[in-house]
Amino acid sequence: MISYEQSQQLLRDAANVYSHCEVEVVDIADSVGRVVAQDVVCRESVPHFDNSAMDGFAVKLSVIHGIPEVLNHWFQVNELVAAGDPLRDEITDDVVEIMTGAPLPSGHFNSVIRIEDVDVIVSEKVKMIRFKRMPRANENIRRVGEDSIVGSTILEEGTQISAQHLLILASQGITDVKVKRKLKVGILSTGKELVNHDCLQLQHGQIRNSTGLFLKHELSSEFTEVSFCGHVGDDPGKFINQMEALFDIGVEVIISTGAVSVGVFDFVRSSLEQMGAKIHFHKCAIRPGKPILFASLMVCGRWRFVFGMPGNPVSSVVGYNFFVKPFIYWIFGLERPRPVRAQLSADVKKPDGLKCFMGARYEKGENDNIGRVEPIKGHASFMVSPFKNLNAWIVLSEMNPVVKALTEVEVYQL
Ligand code: AMP
Ligand code: MG
Numbered sequence: 099m100i101s102y103e104q105s106q107q108l109l110r111d112a113a114n115v116y117s118h119c120e121v122e123v124v125d126i127a128d129s130v131g132r133v134v135a136q137d138v139v140c141r142e143s144v145p146h147f148d149n150s151a152m153d154g155f156a157v158k159l160s161v162i163h164g165i166p167e168v169l170n171h172w173f174q175v176n177e178l179v180a181a182g183d184p185l186r187d188e189i190t191d192d193v194v195e196i197m198t199g200a201p202l203p204s205g206h207f208n209s210v211i212r213i214e215d216v217d218v219i220v221s222e223k224v225k226m227i228r229f230k231r232m233p234r235a236n237e238n239i240r241r242v243g244e245d246s247i248v249g250s251t252i253l254e255e256g257t258q259i260s261a262q263h264l265l266i267l268a269s270q271g272i273t274d275v276k277v278k279r280k281l282k283v284g285i286l287s288t289g290k291e292l293v294n295h296d297c298l299q300l301q302h303g304q305i306r307n308s309t310g311l312f313l314k315h316e317l318s319s320e321f322t323e324v325s326f327c328g329h330v331g332d333d334p335g336k337f338i339n340q341m342e343a344l345f346d347i348g349v350e351v352i353i354s355t356g357a358v359s360v361g362v363f364d365f366v367r368s369s370l371e372q373m374g375a376k377i378h379f380h381k382c383a384i385r386p387g388k389p390i391l392f393a394s395l396m397v398c399g400r401w402r403f404v405f406g407m408p409g410n411p412v413s414s415v416v417g418y419n420f421f422v423k424p425f426i427y428w429i430f431g432l433e434r435p436r437p438v439r440a441q442l443s444a445d446v447k448k449p450d451g452l453k454c455f456m457g458a459r460y461e462k463g464e465n466d467n468i469g470r471v472e473p474i475k476g477h478a479s480f481m482v483s484p485f486k487n488l489n490a491w492i493v494l495s496e497m498n499p500v501v502k503a504l505t506e507v508e509v510y511q512l
Pocket of ligand 2: 288356
């Protein structure tokens with residue numbers, strides 16, 4: 099049995115071998131969360147015209163400097179430039195009223211003095227101003243390219259696009275972007291006892307498939323698209339047929355639930371071996387979900403991957419969060435979000451030698467203080483109702499059978 103750290107290294111290695119490099123072009127409006135496949139380069143400088151950063155008055159410093167006792171001088175203001183105005187013909191006045199974002203008029207205007215820094219009098223429709231202080235060269239002017247300059251890289255390859263990045267792309271007039279294609283994943287649920295979650299009347303011995311729907315939802319993300327979802331009962335032949343059908347439609351990663359333990363109907367490993375798969379690991383020193391399996395196989399010259407997760411819902415959810423999710427991040431060349439640290443609210447008993455994942459309630463600390471995390475008690479791995487209160491996972495290291503209250507532990511927020 100391998101350790102959790104070893105399992106993560108094997109997943110990393112497999113993700114690196116895969117080197118996902120297929121590309122698609124998406125509208126930037128649909129690009130948040132996607133991973134940039136090729137550097138995005140600035141095509142148009144922003145701003146693309148010199149403009150005012152303030153409401154105030156554009157001035158020609160060369161003229162102003164020649165006026166004796168200029169701070170006592172009243173200037174008549176005849177012109178106003180507003181944001182959205184086109185570039186004006188050369189203005190002969192020495193002072194022009196200008197609004198934020200308005201193009202700086204041509205002809206030696208090289209400073210904008212804020213409205214707060216002048217005295218203003220208006221009489222008989224004539225506006226006069228006097229400087230309270232000397233205007234300075236270039237102040238309150240946004241120059242061409244000060245934000246982004248043509249040819250600079252605005253988003254590097256490998257960046258995961260966020261809403262903030264939309265500000266940059268939109269300001270450039272970039273309407274679409276090349277991103278890494280979504281990974282195609284398939285879900286297979288094993289177990290003769292399973293029926294669809296929408297089945298109204300259970301026969302004795304049947305249960306509804308809860309994890310199939312959970313995984314389908316989780317995997318319909320910015321990284322992945324779910325192509326197919328089905329039950330294969332406890333029939334290894336059907337399992338193999340369904341896997342082949344998924345590979346035929348281009349599915350790259352299959353996540354199956356159930357049938358990886360030591361029961362009579364636990365056929366996932368033997369079926370994969372029959373298909374020629376390499377088993378990277380089967381059983382990992384964790385709780386819950388110890389029988390987890392990860393395999394790869396070549397299908398028509400391409401690597402394909404299979405996760406076999408134990409069927410109990412808590413095991414499947416842990417398998418998804420701590421094995422499948424990091425693997426998908428690594429396929430896209432990303433690091434998964436880091437855990438926070440928090441103080442355990444109570445003593446926790448755990449099996450020595452196993453890495454433990456415990457559903458928990460996490461509360462952020464106030465004023466930079468460390469947060470607090472409370473494990474959800476009595477959450478047996480078949481139970482789903484405790485998920486109601488869960489907003490985080492505590493991850494406890496292999497060592498020590500008891501972790502004392504107030505110990506700082508790793509917490510992954512949902
Ligand atoms: P297995 O890993 O196949 O031995 O299944 C372990 C337990 O999980 C059994 O009690 C199964 O009935 C249950 N189980 C398996 N698959 C699912 C599923 N998709 N949703 C809910 N429970 C499941
Ligand atoms: Mg089963």
